[in-house]
Amino acid sequence: MSEQPPAVEFRRVGKVFRAGKREHAALTDIDLRIERGEIFGVIGYSGAGKSTLVRLVNGLEKPTSGTIEIAGTPITGVAEAEVRRLRRDIGMIFQQFNLFRSRTAAGNVEYPLKVAGWPRAKRKARVAELLEFVGLAEKAKSYPDQLSGGQKQRVGIARALATSPALLLADEATSALDPETTREVLKLLRTINAELGVTIVVITHEMDVIRAVADRVAVLAEGRIVELARTFDVFAAPRSAPARAFVQTVLHNRPGDGELRTLGARHPGRLVTVDVDDGRGVGEALAAAVRAGVRFEVVYGGVGTLQDKTFGSITLALDGPDPAVESVIAELGRR
Template sequence: MTTSQQPDTPRPLIQLRDLSKEFAGGTRAVDRVTLDIAPGGVFGIVGHSGAGKSTLLRLINLLETPTSGTVTVNGQELTALGSRQLRAARRDIGMIFQQFNLFRSRTVLGNVAYPLRQAGTPRAQARDRAHEALRFVGLADQARRYPEQLSGGQRQRVGIARALATQPPVLLCDEATSALDPQTTGEVLALLRRVNDELGVTIVLITHEMEVVRALCDRMAVLDAGRIVETGPVREVFAAPQHPTTRAFVRSAVQASPLLDLLPAALRKHGVDEAVAASVLAEVSA
């Protein structure tokens, strides 16, 4: 007798187990979170201000040290590593920030090359990799400029190039579009779509904007008071939200938001394949 075999479920790229973070005074920002994030997708974590989103994201690469629980990325338990091993492991986890976190005294090229030089990459190789990353984000002609000479959208693209320079399999995005206007937000989201589609980078982003989740993410989790209250595919969560916090977020998402109106042009501008762009737009418009 033959039996049909189920396809193997890919091992989660990121595994959080019973993860908590408590600050001085007893404030528990993250409360016993258990979460699996599969490789190759875009995972959104949405929550109101103060819900613990940024803390949770920073626990993934141990920029925040958990009070309890474990973090495993790409099969390696980060919470069990010493400081030197952890620094090496973090090279596989890129990160971009709301306020860009660029060095004002370094050129665009110098900012992008910085993590490579810190990792011991020879100067010439670091420079070549930095130029390659800048070409990918559309800033090859800005290499000699300084951050203060750039627009907010350009600065965020420099941040993305810097995060990609070490060729990480994971990219963490900490409210990466909240400081940008809708048109620039659409352009940054289109670039992140290319990062996922063309480079295969797994993206984890936090936001308070459901439009961002709807436009970019495959799966999502809703965080409320430090706890995951709902998780699942974005389309299913939008179609049938279960938790009151999720329902409030879905109600607040405007059907014809400026972001969704601007996304088609942004996708074309950043060279997203027409078939891929059509698929993305069908998903977010459904």
């Protein structure tokens, strides 16, 4: 049996916006494969190209170059009727909810079913099912102005799921929410992925969101993918400068230059920053250091878990005979 095509595939995709004689390359040479059933994160600062990428996925923008396929079917170079057909299998969650203020929660969820031509009885049953799923059954008759931000987003998620899409795009879906509500919405997204098997693409500028839900992540900078890896690998050992900057906004486990100077003034010996994960055996190296007459103190850092694996970074002050300290530093570097 042949392998199923991915949920989304970009091949050498570029997007250039033109205004008169001026051109702006929003995306350049994007090669990206999003597998079915995963939660895939796309992170970047403002202007990195995130919104353009998501609009290419749902066909609201057309690439200047390259090809895009949704579940093996091209969404580029095809008639608009085919794009609309493909778009029916893609749900969209928005930052500002995009609810109709004149419709109740139930009416907002029902709207795409009306557009799709579902009969009334079937629509009502589906709306009730979805509002129950997102925990808002008792808010069916409430209007958006009567709902909290988190409740509005839950309505938006229920609406996005109305026609049972295989792909869900969440464009900055938690940016307008407080931290506790954000956690609740992200938990709901994980439930949707696990129980319904929906592929989810999360577009965000918040590394906390990526850490909470994403299986893999692409880091965008100036319209290019500068890093693409499992979320754990990006957190444990970021390779690009943008990825390192994003990780530090969450972990705060590496001292800056000013903090290093302060630590150096407070603690004798050599300061060494060490990455920690399940396979490095840093503890063994430090036990050997003690046996060699080197004293150590943890002066900065933190260790946590992600995807059931340990990772982090600690800064040590090593004090002892110079040859022994150098030997410990070399061993830590080897590990």
